[in-house]
Amino acid sequence: MKPIQTTGIIVGTVLTIGGLLVFVRPTLAISPTEELQTVSTDQNHVQKLYNRGVEKAQSGDYQGAIADFEQVITLNPQHIEAYCDRGMLHLGLGNFQKAIADFNLALEVSPRHAEAYNRRGVALAEQGRLSLALADFDQAVRFDSNFVDAYYNRGKAHTELGNLPSALSDYNTAIKLAPNLAEAYGNRGFIRAQLGDKQEALEDLQQAAKLFLDQGNLAGYEQTLMYIQMIQYQWD
Numbered sequence: 633m634k635p636i637q638t639t640g641i642i643v644g645t646v647l648t649i650g651g652l653l654v655f656v657r658p659t660l661a662i663s664p665t666e667e668l669q670t671v672s673t674d675q676n677h678v679q680k681l682y683n684r685g686v687e688k689a690q691s692g693d694y695q696g697a698i699a700d701f702e703q704v705i706t707l708n709p710q711h712i713e714a715y716c717d718r719g720m721l722h723l724g725l726g727n728f729q730k731a732i733a734d735f736n737l738a739l740e741v742s743p744r745h746a747e748a749y750n751r752r753g754v755a756l757a758e759q760g761r762l763s764l765a766l767a768d769f770d771q772a773v774r775f776d777s778n779f780v781d782a783y784y785n786r787g788k789a790h791t792e793l794g795n796l797p798s799a800l801s802d803y804n805t806a807i808k809l810a811p812n813l814a815e816a817y818g819n820r821g822f823i824r825a826q827l828g829d830k831q832e833a834l835e836d837l838q839q840a841a842k843l844f845l846d847q848g849n850l851a852g853y854e855q856t857l858m859y860i861q862m863i864q865y866q867w868d
Contacts, residue, residue: 678707682714694721710741716748723755731755746776750785757789765789780810787819796823814843818856825863833863 685700701718704711719734735752738745753768766789772782787802803820806813821836837860844852 674707678704678711681707682711685714685717689717689721694725697721712738712741712745712748715741716745716751719751719755723751723758728755728759744775746772746779746782749775750779750782753782753785753789757785757792762789762792766793778809780806780813783809784813784816784819787816791819791823796827799823800827812843812847814840814847814849814852814856817843818852818859822859825859825866830863830867834860837863 681700681704685697685704688694688700689697698718698721701714701721704714705718708714715734715738719731719738722728722731722734732752732755735748735755738748739752742748749768749772753765753772756762756765756768766786769782769786769789772779773786776782783802783806787799787806790796790799790802800820800823803816803823806816807820810816817836818840821833821840823833824836825833837856841853841856841860844850844856
């Protein structure tokens with residue numbers, strides 16, 4: 633799935649399909665003696681459909697995954713993760729309005745759902761609606777103060793809007809929560825370079841390069857080396 637793309641900034645984290653399953657029992661027109669067994673059967677079927685959708689998404693069959701998530705939602709209209717994951721698939725296909733509509737539906741079911749705010753913020757940022765995206769990232773961290781992706785994405789939104797001190801603060805928090813998040817070090821280093829802090833910028837970028845290499849991310853490693861060379865050239 634897509635992260636926020638920011639010109640001149642190291643690639644962002646990837647928002648993945650999946651997560652916590654939330655089952656809310658649907659209203660069933662059945663007799664009390666049949667209720668327990670039928671609900672259990674329905675929930676098992678819903679979970680199998682959802683899991684199949686996740687597997688299809690992970691294998692690149694986005695349309696098949698969307699169809700499975702649609703069945704999940706038909707059977708359980710309060711299945712938050714199905715809305716969120718279908719929204720991310722629409723986002724991956726470039727269908728921004730459909731993605732946002734799904735995140736809206738998730739938030740109707742659960743108005744405090746941090747992941748839905750974060751994902752809607754990504755969709756809005758992809759459209760260039762950064763102020764609205766920023767508001768969603770604010771809500772995400774309000775409802776989950778340890779939400780690394782939301783701090784990271786808010787940092788990228790602040791960067792795009794030119795709010796470099798705020799972006800720096802968000803990357804500081806992301807790194808505190810996830811000390812091995814190479815992308816956060818890279819972006820923080822880039823910002824520190826823009827603020828004139830050469831030594832700290834280079835330290836961040838060198839740490840990002842090390843983490844990328846340790847994680848086997850050669851593209852991130854090579855991109856970071858390029859930024860290190862650029863900064864060294866500008867100050868030498």
